[in-house]
Amino acid sequence: MGKLGDMANKAKEMARSHPDQADKGVERAERMVDERTGDKYDSQTDKAADAVRRSYGDKDKPAH
Incomplete structure (x- = not known):
């Protein structure tokens, strides 16, 4: 696997180890995109x- 794949695997492992911190990052990124696009792509x-939350196993957190 290439460097990008290795980095992605490390990021997933870190997210699995620290799901609360990972969820805060996901929420922050989602909110930033929604703000910059005027919620035009909210459902996306x-x-x-x-999908990101499922990738590190945080299936109980609903999207906002």
Whole structure:
């Protein structure tokens, strides 16, 4: 696997180890995109945030 794949795997492992911190980052990123786009893509950012949360195992957190 290349460097990018290795970095992605390390990031996922860190998120699994610290799901609360990872969730704060996901929420912050989702909110920033929604603010910058005037909520134009809100449903897409909700789906993306859910997908990210599933990737590190935080399935109980709903999208905002």
